[in-house]
Amino acid sequence: MSSDDYHHRTVITRLTGLSGEDERLLLETIDEWRDACNLVVDLAWGVCETKSDVQDLAYEQVRDETELGSQHAVLACHGAGDAISSCNERLQSGKKASKPQFTARSITYDKRSMTVFHDREQVSLTTLGDYARVRADLVLPNDSDGYQYQFLDDEEWEYTESTLHYRGGDWYLHLGFRKPNADNDESATTNGTVLGVDLGVNQIAVTSTARFFSAGALTHARHEFEKTRNGLQKTGTQSAHRTLENRAGRERRHARHVLHVVANGIVEEALEYDCDGIVFEDLEGIRTRLPEAEWHSQWAFRTLTEFVEYKAETEGIFVETVEPQNTSKRCADCGFTHDGNRAGNEFECQSCGKRNHADYNAAKNVAKRYLRRGPQSSRRRGVSQYALKSGPRTPS
Template sequence: MSEWKRGCQIATDMAWGKCNTKSDVQPLAYDDVREHTDLGSQHAILATHQAAQAITGCIDQKAKGKKVSKPTFTAPTVKYDTRTMTLFDDDTVSLSTTESRVRCDLALPDADNGYQRQYLDSDEWSVTESTLTARDGDYFLHISFRRPKNDTERNTAEDGTVLGVDLGIENLAVTSTASFVSGRELTHDLREFEKVRAGLQQTGTRSAHRTLEQSSGRELRYVRDVLHRASNAIVDEALRYECDVIAFEDLSHIRDRTGASWGHRWAFRTLYEQVEYKAEAEGISVKQVGSAYTSKRCAECGFTADENRATRNDFQCVKCESEANADYNAAKNIGMRYVRRGQQSSRRTGNSQLALKSGTVTPSGGFTAHPEGFEAEFMDKPHPPRANPSG
């Protein structure tokens, strides 16, 4: 618990006065939390999320005219999620610690009809984030459950909010809500690993073969960790904007992307798969749409031309003269393509909209401002490049 509190404090100290969303605090503080605590990778992520939640709470209190100060973490608690905690049918629970997993007995009421049983024994409810608390020498696990929306509660693909996502080299992922996940360090390390592998393969000795296997293992672990954090950031963004669908471009065309190595193509597929299973656990669908002309089409007026791509990173429509980051423009096109597909379905009753940073927009141009009052859409700009991709 001391390591958890230290991790939360490190993340808070780094983010205080700078940012307050999970997708911003995580890439800012994750590496420092990992370096200066004994927390595992997932608990380090949860610590940054706890810091983001605490800072957001301060912002909310300040908006109500109350005095606030930087949060400090003294409570003897630790957060757990489905990747750090497992419940078993024999009334035991497995919890991640700084050293290993420990399996503990759950002290539940003797009566089979205790209120806990309706959640533990029901297929309708699933475990979400939970909190372990130490009190007077005992440990209390406060388990949270979620029930997925039923058919009448859930928006259909044709009647929901869509988050568009563009994948690339310079930016690993960009969303239609202007969340940028930098891909520079991933690109650099993939190239370095390729150089090492090429040299070792030329050597051909038994020792070189062992070194090659070790190098490949390190690469795989690093890339999966980067993608794990990036996929969390994308799902967090979808939850933040209450999206029902996350739309990606058709991954079968990724091989044609300029500068996309085999490593990048594998990374894109893996990222999609991670987002898919994490999003579906939250009741969010993940879909693919055709990618034709999404990089050349103006998301504002619809004009499509090669000349719209002034540079690799900049989009400038030669017709309406609107300007945007090229990946951000593509993300909005991808999301809107899925929205339009819903309107063209056999139901023809689609009432979906695209999630933007400033609100939501329909194909007909109808705009609804986001309740949090984000700045106008034309002010959306990418975040500065980050040392480690996350979101």
């Protein structure tokens, strides 16, 4: 589904209940956001053609030079990218346009950086860093006839990109809502396709089309970093500490770069197989399934799925998660579930005898699990099949 397949509405509310400290945090975030958008424009103006190009070019620098968390760093790339494209459109149609500049006291939020609590009529908003959030009350009309409730109380409308404005000492939230266009729902009733993705420690990602993404480059970077750290910790001086911080920063940038490449590859695969959506296991499930995965891997899984979500969104591909119940023990061909089916990277079904790479088998199960989930997700999306290659597959 492209973004044109949705109806869009905006609900304007005022926010109250913010403490002085909350307001300070939000204003700081807005200042940082403005700087980030202007930084992205400086980098991408005259250089980039698409939003995705802008993100590839500028994301790392935004993370390094501002205190924005990952979601806002991506949204700043997209916001600046949109501003650049509308300038280019004006120029192409012979109108005047100069390099965009961000000056307003406003900031974009989406459902990853903002949560709406419908029942409590509250919203929580990300500030600087990835985890600091503030909560505010939505000022809604007293009687439930207000047009706002039409969207807040209706499950068909989901909230999407929204803008927070600071004006005359007051906070206003322009809450964006969208709902799938009914005409498109019918035209795409039953032949949509999803790509299943399994996440793991050796292969960071494997798709249901048997594309393998090795975790090798990430693991190597981390081992190098740990070697340096152990050496430096023995010396324990100030300069050793600084060197360590530089190395940590470099490792983080490198890891994010590797994850960008993997995310691009997953989205390319979805495009190549004409998929409407990409399905992952939910991260909570991965924590249960891979208790041995270190914090570093958990960070990598979270970052990778975020990158895929953003890239997929610009391509009009949805991303959803499923609980990974037995995805690694279940045979994707006959459904037989048994602990003995899997030995390391090998999967051999104790019932039908099918053999395959264990992560590839799991990726197919992730997709199948999504298809079985029923009306509220797969059927509403018009998805009935998943992308796959037949026969046994191994990493190349």
